[in-house]
Amino acid sequence: MARIRNPERAARNRHTSLERGMSGAASIALPEPFQLYRGGSLKGAQIAYESWGRLSPARDNAILLFTGLSPSAHAAATEQDPSPGWWQRMIGPNLALDTSRYFVICANSLGSCFGSTGPASIDPATGRRYAVEFPELAVEDIASSAYAAVRALGIEQLAAVVGASLGGMSVVAFASQFPQGARRLITISGSPAASPFAIALRSVQREAILRDPDWQGGHYTPEHPPRSGMRLARKLGTITYRSAAELSQRFGREPLGGNARPLSQFAPRFAIEGYLETQAERFVRIFDPNCYLYLSSAMDRFDLAEHGGSFSAALQAVQSESVLVLGVESDMLFPINEQAAIAEAFEQNGLPTRFVRLPSLEGHDAFLVDFARFGSELRRFLD
Amino acid sequence: MARIRNPERAARNRHTSLERGMSGAASIALPEPFQLYRGGSLKGAQIAYESWGRLSPARDNAILLFTGLSPSAHAAATEQDPSPGWWQRMIGPNLALDTSRYFVICANSLGSCFGSTGPASIDPATGRRYAVEFPELAVEDIASSAYAAVRALGIEQLAAVVGASLGGMSVVAFASQFPQGARRLITISGSPAASPFAIALRSVQREAILRDPDWQGGHYTPEHPPRSGMRLARKLGTITYRSAAELSQRFGREPLGGNARPLSQFAPRFAIEGYLETQAERFVRIFDPNCYLYLSSAMDRFDLAEHGGSFSAALQAVQSESVLVLGVESDMLFPINEQAAIAEAFEQNGLPTRFVRLPSLEGHDAFLVDFARFGSELRRFLD
Numbered sequence: 001m002a003r004i005r006n007p008e009r010a011a012r013n014r015h016t017s018l019e020r021g022m023s024g025a026a027s028i029a030l031p032e033p034f035q036l037y038r039g040g041s042l043k044g045a046q047i048a049y050e051s052w053g054r055l056s057p058a059r060d061n062a063i064l065l066f067t068g069l070s071p072s073a074h075a076a077a078t079e080q081d082p083s084p085g086w087w088q089r090m091i092g093p094n095l096a097l098d099t100s101r102y103f104v105i106c107a108n109s110l111g112s113c114f115g116s117t118g119p120a121s122i123d124p125a126t127g128r129r130y131a132v133e134f135p136e137l138a139v140e141d142i143a144s145s146a147y148a149a150v151r152a153l154g155i156e157q158l159a160a161v162v163g164a165s166l167g168g169m170s171v172v173a174f175a176s177q178f179p180q181g182a183r184r185l186i187t188i189s190g191s192p193a194a195s196p197f198a199i200a201l202r203s204v205q206r207e208a209i210l211r212d213p214d215w216q217g218g219h220y221t222p223e224h225p226p227r228s229g230m231r232l233a234r235k236l237g238t239i240t241y242r243s244a245a246e247l248s249q250r251f252g253r254e255p256l257g258g259n260a261r262p263l264s265q266f267a268p269r270f271a272i273e274g275y276l277e278t279q280a281e282r283f284v285r286i287f288d289p290n291c292y293l294y295l296s297s298a299m300d301r302f303d304l305a306e307h308g309g310s311f312s313a314a315l316q317a318v319q320s321e322s323v324l325v326l327g328v329e330s331d332m333l334f335p336i337n338e339q340a341a342i343a344e345a346f347e348q349n350g351l352p353t354r355f356v357r358l359p360s361l362e363g364h365d366a367f368l369v370d371f372a373r374f375g376s377e378l379r380r381f382l383d
Numbered sequence: 384m385a386r387i388r389n390p391e392r393a394a395r396n397r398h399t400s401l402e403r404g405m406s407g408a409a410s411i412a413l414p415e416p417f418q419l420y421r422g423g424s425l426k427g428a429q430i431a432y433e434s435w436g437r438l439s440p441a442r443d444n445a446i447l448l449f450t451g452l453s454p455s456a457h458a459a460a461t462e463q464d465p466s467p468g469w470w471q472r473m474i475g476p477n478l479a480l481d482t483s484r485y486f487v488i489c490a491n492s493l494g495s496c497f498g499s500t501g502p503a504s505i506d507p508a509t510g511r512r513y514a515v516e517f518p519e520l521a522v523e524d525i526a527s528s529a530y531a532a533v534r535a536l537g538i539e540q541l542a543a544v545v546g547a548s549l550g551g552m553s554v555v556a557f558a559s560q561f562p563q564g565a566r567r568l569i570t571i572s573g574s575p576a577a578s579p580f581a582i583a584l585r586s587v588q589r590e591a592i593l594r595d596p597d598w599q600g601g602h603y604t605p606e607h608p609p610r611s612g613m614r615l616a617r618k619l620g621t622i623t624y625r626s627a628a629e630l631s632q633r634f635g636r637e638p639l640g641g642n643a644r645p646l647s648q649f650a651p652r653f654a655i656e657g658y659l660e661t662q663a664e665r666f667v668r669i670f671d672p673n674c675y676l677y678l679s680s681a682m683d684r685f686d687l688a689e690h691g692g693s694f695s696a697a698l699q700a701v702q703s704e705s706v707l708v709l710g711v712e713s714d715m716l717f718p719i720n721e722q723a724a725i726a727e728a729f730e731q732n733g734l735p736t737r738f739v740r741l742p743s744l745e746g747h748d749a750f751l752v753d754f755a756r757f758g759s760e761l762r763r764f765l766d
Contacts, residue, residue, distance in 0.1 A: 136648060196634040196655035197627035203656045204618045206649055211611040213596060228594040235587045236619065244580035244718060251579040253686065265519060266593055266676055270683070272579035273586045293649055300653070303636065332715075335627065 018103065018153060021054030023078040027115050028149045037144070040135025044124040047149035048108040048115025049073050050081075052091055053099030055155070062155045063097055064146060064182070065106040066163030066170035069295050070287055072114035075106040089371045096371075096378035102159060107146035109166070111137040111294045116145075119218075119290035130290075132218035137294045139166070139302040143174035147181060157181060160382065164188035164367040165334065166295065169302050172315070172342060176307040179317035185346075186378065188326045188367050191338040192304035192311045192345065198333050199300045201240055205233035206296055209289050218290050226289050233292065234283040235276040243330035243363035247272060304345070311345035318346070323353040324381040326367075326374065333364040354381065401486065401536060404437030406461040410498050411532045420527070423518020427507040430532035431491040431498025432456050433464075435474055436482030438538070445538045446480055447529060447565070448489040449546030449553035452678050453670055455497035458489040472754045479754075479761035485542060490529035492549070494520040494677045499528075502601075502673035513673075515601035520677045522549070522685040526557035530564060540564060543765065547571035547750040548717065549678065552685050555698070555725060559690040562700035568729075569707040569761065571750050572714055574721040575687035575694045575728065581716050582683045584623055588616035589679055592672050601673050609672050616675065617666040618659040626713035626746035630655060687728070694728035701729070706736040707764040709750075709757065716747040737764060 027048040033041035050073040055062060065075055065087070076091035077084055085091070085106075093100040108116040111134070119134040126133075150158065161182040163171040168190020175185055191198075209215055212229030220226055239247075254271035268274055307314035323346045327339030336357055343355035358373050360366035367374050410431040416424040433456040438445060448458055448470070459468035459475060468474070468489075476483040491499040494517070502517040509516075533541065544565040546554045551573020558568055574581075592598055595612030603609055622630075637654040651657060690697035706729045710722030719740055726738035741756050743749035750757050 132648070193636060195627060196630040196636065196653065197622065199636075199653050200618075200622045200630065200655050200659055203651065203653075203659065204615060204622065207618070208591065208615055210649055211615070232587060232591055232594070232615065235583075235590070239580065239583045239587065244578060244715065247579040247583065253576060253579065253582075265515070266589055266680060268586065270579065270582050270586075272583050276583055276586065297649060332627065 018051065018055040019057065023050070023052040023076075024080050025050045025073065025078060025115075028152045030117075030145055030148050034145065034148070036135050037138035037140035038136040042117060042135065045110070045117035045145070046115070047110065047117075047145055049105050049146075049149060050075065050078055050085075051103065051105045052076055052078070053101075053103040055103040055153075059155050060157065061101065061159050062103045062105060062150065062153075063160045063162060064150055064158050065097070065104060066142065066146065066161070066167030066174075067106065067109060067112075068165035068167055069292075069299070070283065072112075073106045073108040074114075075104075086368065090375060090378070096375040096382070097162070098379075098382070102382075105150060105153070107149060109142045109170070109295065110145040111142065111291060111298065113288035113291040118288070119294050120222075120288035132290060134290070134294060137298045139169045139173045139298050140177060142166070142298070143170045144177055146170070147174060147178055157183065160184040160186060162186040162188070162378075163190065165190065165364065166299055168334070168339075169299065172304050173302065175318050175320065176304060176314040179315075180319045183321050184323070184382070185318075185320050186324045186326070186381065187339070187342055188374070189328055189331055189334045189339065189364055190325075190342060191302075191334045192314075192342050193302065193338075194300055195335065195338065201236060201333070202296045202300055205236050206293055208232035208236075209293060215289065220289065225284070227284050230284045230287070230289055230292070231280040234280045238276055238279040240333045241363060241365040243332065243361055245330065246361045246363060249361065251275065311341055312348040315345050315351075316349050318349060318351060320351060322381070323351050324377065325353060325355045326358060326377055327356070328358050328360045328363060328366040330359075330361055331364045331366070401434065401438040402440065406433070406435040406459075406482075407463055408433045408456065408461055408498075411535045413500075413528055413531050417528065417531070419518050420521035420523035421519040425500060425518065428493070428500035428528070429498070430493065430500075430528055432488050432529075432532060433458065433461055433468075434486065434488045435459055435461065436484075436486040438486040438536075442538045443540065444484065444542050445486045445488060445533065445536075446543045446545060447533055447541050447557075448474075448480070448487060449525065449529065449544070449550030449557075450489065450492060450495075451548035451550055452675075452682070453666065455495070456489045456491040457497075458487075469751065473758055473761070479758040479765070480545070481762075481765070485765075488533060488536070490532060492525045492553070492678065493528040494525065494674060494681065496671040496674040501671070502677050503605075503671035515673060517673070517677060520681045522552045522556045522681050523560060525549070525681070526553045527560055529553070530557060530561055540566065543567040543569060545569040545571070545761075546573065548573065548747065549682055551717070551722075552682065555687050556685065558701050558703070559687060559697040562698075563702045566704050567706070567765070568701075568703050569709070569764065570722070570725055571709040571757070572711055572717045572722065572747055573725060574685075574717045575697075575725050576685065576721075577683055578718065578721065584619060584716070585679045585683055588619050589676055591615035591619075592676060598672065603672065608667070610667050613667045613670070613672055613675070614663040617663045621659055621662040623716045624746060624748040626715065626744055628713065629744045629746060632744065634658065687725075694724055695731040698728050698734075699732050701732060701734060703734060705764070706734050707760065708736060708738045709741060709760055710739070711741050711743045711746060711749040713742075713744055714747045714749070
């Protein structure tokens with residue numbers, strides 16, 4: 001994605017096109033130096049985003065969508081890229097995020113590798129990839145960089161901020177830092193601070209990458225990434241993104257299709273192992289290992305209580321009109337009690353808060369699958 | 384442990400010493416060739432065991448104890464090895480396995496590395512370690528080899544067969560193969576066939592070892608094992624052996640003790656990560672990677688329904704007087720519905736079956752921790 005040479009002129013042009021109502025992908029330069037939450041800063045950084053719908057002349061109908069750890073900003077098809085996005089069934093005319101009313105912007109997270117600046121980007125100071133020299137990244141930075149991008153589009157206050165998983169964390173990080181930044185907040189399968197179970201799993205995922213000899217202290221080449229470590233990390237993630245009950249229902253003890261006899265005694269034998277294999281191979285092709293390490297660490301370290309001493313104190317200045325907190329009872333990675341804690345913190349500040357425990361079977365990933373339940377909750381809340 | 388040169392004389396001497404009531408460790412030669420469930424066979428194989436209490440003159444008071452994946456036969460202190468065993472608080476005079484009444488034998492599983500024959504043993508045919516040339520191993524073989532060892536001690540029918548985790552699988556594998564082999568059966572946190580969730584986790588654990596370059600196709604030297612893979616496998620195991628709730632209670636988000644600042648940005652930061660580290664380092668020192676791969680695969684492949692077409696059919700010939708099935712509600716690896724399925728299969732055959740859902744917080748590991756609940760259930764059942 002080309003760097004923007006004249007941010008102000010680019011922004012003016014962009015405002016006009018946004019009001020014309022084009023869906024598309026673009027990137028926006030962050031103010032520089034861009035200060036990070038844990039003390040570092042970035043120069044020449046940018047946020048990639050995609051958008052759908054038409055920005056109102058008052059610029060008051062924008063919804064900012066944060067993503068989970070691994071998706072790009074391609075949440076739905078655009079004119080440039082008609083391939084389905086990761087929330088295709090949620091974004092569009094008369095869908096949950098209704099593009100006939102709202103201007104929807106999805107930002108690729110700072111630290112990720114799909115157009116936004118991250119460890120895989122070139123450091124303008126050295127001409128080389130940042131790799132492990134990228135500054136410490138926090139969930140707060142994902143929120144503040146996306147908001148800076150939105151403001152560069154001329155939008156001061158969002159109609160709503162929405163996110164699931166890491167995106168759900170990003171929504172509360174947004175609210176604590178920009179208490180007047182959004183009229184509505186929707187946090188889905190998020191957490192105010194990860195549990196030791198989730199930390200332990202992510203720690204093992206990171207160690208799989210860090211101990212892969214191909215990681216090379218972070219200085220692998222793009223052609224030769226730490227594949228084994230990434231495969232293991234993604235397989236473990238895949239296991240925990242669903243629920244044991246859903247895996248039982250979907251795979252049972254079905255043998256792996258194809259050749260009847262496995263090639264070796266330790267080769268995959270069961271259909272569930274084939275599923276992990278598919279997910280891992282797809283991920284290794286698209287995701288940068290250092291970006292993964294940074295985003296994963298940021299999730300472990302996020303603690304909403306850092307903003308004032310408690311979850312509730314962190315949200316005491318929030319001016320939003322209403323809050324929707326969704327969680328899934330079968331989620332093992334971001335368990336429902338963490339969404340309950342988010343809802344409680346908003347309620348303690350007197351904010352009108354709707355907390356819904358969804359009975360979906362799909363665990364943490366339910367927001368990517370159970371569109372019926374999630375869609376109707378979002379639609380009801382936004383209407 | 385020395386190989387036994389004259390099994391028959393050794394067995395006679397042993398019978399006498401068992402009736403004298405010594406606790407101790409020994410090994411016993413398996414009949415040869417020892418036929419394995421999936422078609423292979425072993426020559427010169429042995430089972431290591433430890434025992435406590437006194438064998439009655441009628442040889443009718445023996446309890447056979449199967450272990451989980453990783454423990455040795457050292458379930459309690461013996462005269463030779465006074466260090467505490469892994470079920471120290473369950474085995475002894477007036478304890479759950481009451482050595483004032485019962486003669487308790489714990490067998491190291493076939494395929495393991497604590498004295499019983501397994502992939503780390505020397506193949507007498509080649510003079511080299513079996514490594515990946517060890518024949519395919521099944522849970523059925525763990526049961527049949529331990530029973531062969533018990534019969535070599537002159538014991539035809541056991542007063543009880545007990546086991547937890549893989550040991551709980553071994554108990555049902557025992558029952559289906561030797562329906563008259565035990566008057567009582569106690570299966571704890573076991574499974575009649577692993578779930579896809581458990582298979583997926585073990586598949587990732589094995590892949591961590593298989594992809595460690597130090598595994599070398601199974602031909603590592605004992606001095607240079609695939610440490611990284613074994614560390615990852617054990618860390619992942621450790622996470623799933625407890626419940627998320629227990630980890631939250633025990634560790635919360637406490638920082639790692641010791642030096643205030645982690646050495647690198649990806650180094651462990653939280654106490655939970657230090658716990659994983661301790662468990663992993665301990666395991667790498669004591670357990671053989673190929674043995675781990677074989678035992679782990681055997682657990683995935685075990686399916687009680689192979690014996691007759693259904694769980695119930697597999698147990699239809701069982702002659703035991705009574706059955707105790709224990710499970711833990713917080714167990715994610717061997718979930719309570721699997722113990723319910725075991726209990727149901729016994730009940731369908733008209734066997735007096737007591738099924739208890741224990742509310743322990745410690746998940747799959749509860750049998751190693753919650754001695755109050757487990758001890759009282761075992762004592763009540765055996766009295």
